[in-house]
Amino acid sequence: xxxxxxxxxxxxxxxxxxxxxxxxxxxxxxxxxxxxxxxxxxxxxxxxxxxxxxxxxxxxxxxxxxxxxxxxxxxxxxxxxxxxxxxxxxxxxxxxxxxxxxxxxxxxxxxxxxxxxxxxxxxxxxxxxxxxxxxxxxxxxxxxxxxxxxxxxxxxxxxxxxxxxxxxxxxxxxxxxxxxxxxxxxxxxxxxxxxxxxxxxxxxxxxxxxxxxxxxxxxxxxxxxxxxxxxxxxxxxxxxxxxxxxxxxxxxxxxxxxxxxxxxxxxxxxxxxxxxxxxxxxxxxxxxxxxxxxxxxxxxxxxxxxxxxxxxxxxxxxxxxxxxxxxxxxxxxxxxxxxxxxxxxxxxxxxxxxxxxxx
Ligand code: CO
Ligand code: CO
Numbered sequence: 001x002x003x004x005x006x007x008x009x010x011x012x013x014x015x016x017x018x019x020x021x022x023x024x025x026x027x028x029x030x031x032x033x034x035x036x037x038x039x040x041x042x043x044x045x046x047x048x049x050x051x052x053x054x055x056x057x058x059x060x061x062x063x064x065x066x067x068x069x070x071x072x073x074x075x076x077x078x079x080x081x082x083x084x085x086x087x088x089x090x091x092x093x094x095x096x097x098x099x100x101x102x103x104x105x106x107x108x109x110x111x112x113x114x115x116x117x118x119x120x121x122x123x124x125x126x127x128x129x130x131x132x133x134x135x136x137x138x139x140x141x142x143x144x145x146x147x148x149x150x151x152x153x154x155x156x157x158x159x160x161x162x163x164x165x166x167x168x169x170x171x172x173x174x175x176x177x178x179x180x181x182x183x184x185x186x187x188x189x190x191x192x193x194x195x196x197x198x199x200x201x202x203x204x205x206x207x208x209x210x211x212x213x214x215x216x217x218x219x220x221x222x223x224x225x226x227x228x229x230x231x232x233x234x235x236x237x238x239x240x241x242x243x244x245x246x247x248x249x250x251x252x253x254x255x256x257x258x259x260x261x262x263x264x265x266x267x268x269x270x271x272x273x274x275x276x277x278x279x280x281x282x283x284x285x286x287x288x289x290x291x292x293x294x295x296x297x298x299x300x301x302x303x304x305x306x307x308x309x310x311x312x313x314x315x316x317x318x319x320x321x322x323x324x325x326x327x328x329x330x331x332x333x334x335x336x337x338x339x340x341x342x343x344x345x346x347x348x349x350x351x352x353x354x355x356x357x358x359x
Contacts, residue, residue: 011122013085014195016114017076017151025075025237025280025311048164049100054246055170056096056233059162067164069102073236074110074155078191078313079208082122086129088211089154092236092314094137097160098219099234099317101168101226104137104160109144112153126154137214168222170247172231173320177347179255180329182218182338183316185240185307186265187211188278193271203267210265210339211314217336218317224332228325235315239284241308241356243318245291254350256357259296259304263340272306280311293357304358316340320347 026034035051042050048067049059057071073093079085090107097104109130113123127141134141134156141156190207193199199207215234222229233243240262244255271277285292285305292308294301316339321329326343333341 011118012080013077013082013122013152014080048167049169053169053171056099057102057160059100059164059167061164065163067162067167069097069100069160069162070158071096072110072155072157074153075313076151076153078211080194082125083129084208084212086126086154087133088208088314090130090133090156091212091214093156093158094134095215095234095236095314097158098215099168099232100162101166101219101222101229101232102160102162103219104139104158106139106142107134107156107158109141110153110155110157111144111146112149112151113146114150114152115148117150118152126152130154130156133212133214137216166223166226168226168229168232170231170233171251173247173251173253173347174230174322175253175347175349176323177230177320178323178326178343179257179345179347180319180321180326180333181235181240181263181316181342181344182215182333182340183210183213183235184263184265184340185235185310185312185315186268187312187315188239188281188310189268189271189276189306190265191313192278193276196276198271198274198276200267203265206265213314213339215317217333217338218319220336221329221332221338222317222319225321225325225329228322228329229319230322231320232317234317235312237280237311237313238287239281239309239311240318241288241292242284244356245288245354247318247320248354248356251354252350254348254355254357255345256348256359257308257345258359259300259307261342261344262307263342264307268307269303272303277306278311281306281309284309284311288356291355293355295357295359308358
């Protein structure tokens with residue numbers, strides 16, 4: 001008997017995931033506790049950047065003029081379209097190499113896919129997205145590993161290179177530094193709107209372009225202005241304030257963020273008004289709550305909280321830049337066509353330990 005094939009609806013990949021993109025990460029507080037409980041500390045002197053400072057990638061010295069930058073990132077679908085999901089996941093994984101001012105060398109793919117439940121052509125499209133994005137970064141995906149899993153996941157393990165004396169770490173901010181951000185915020189809100197079918201085609205295009213954009217221009221800029229970039233990190237699942245807190249922890253510095261200067265994706269306010277934002281933002285808020293101060297009007301507080309805690313996927317690079325060089329750095333970012341080159345705040349002394357003030 002011939003089986004009649006039901007008319008196939010296109011698969012919405014995001015419906016298959018419990019939390020999308022970097023929003024599926026284990027929370028920063030939880031992760032810290034788990035890692036602390038095993039008390040692992042790195043003793044190999046060749047490790048120039050390890051896991052103790054929560055930096056974006058590890059850096060291991062090979063020779064006096066060469067070090068490897070190692071990182072991996074993978075997550076559940078953040079776009080419904082498999083080709084786009086592949087591109088975003090690859091751009092996101094590459095980003096941690098760029099955030100250290102490194103240059104990608106090669107990558108391995110990490111794949112989880114329900115081979116019996118979903119058409120294999122979907123996986124082929126995810127991989128094609130990853131391969132194309134890696135090529136845009138000038139590298140090849142040279143291998144990988146895949147497992148059968150109910151929930152699709154994709155990402156890369158990336159190896160990059162860097163000169164051991166030109167590493168940009170997440171720690172090192174100085175009082176007086178200007179904070180510069182290289183992509184607009186709001187990807188968590190817009191991808192939640194995709195998930196809830198509340199998004200316009202224009203907005204969906206904007207958030208895709210935002211997440212798929214490589215942070216290579218930011219990396220080239222940091223190399224060019226090396227001495228002036230005191231610290232940097234890329235903004236991903238922990239949101240602007242979560243990652244900023246990671247840069248300030250253990251310091252006696254305060255960061256001031258100017259809400260009016262934050263570059264934002266289109267249409268966020270209407271979505272926030274409808275209650276459309278990801279739960280991961282609340283989790284991020286709880287993580288930074290004790291160091292966060294809002295100096296904004298009472299009725300603007302909720303909006304500010306949601307935006308500065310919004311979990312990003314493949315977000316921009318946040319740099320702490322010597323104020324003397326800030327204008328030149330912004331010019332170079334523009335020459336390198338980063339999606340934003342915005343001065344969003346500054347770093348100041350704080351006698352009582354780190355504090356993030358939202359103005
Ligand atoms: Co990172
Ligand atoms: Co990462």
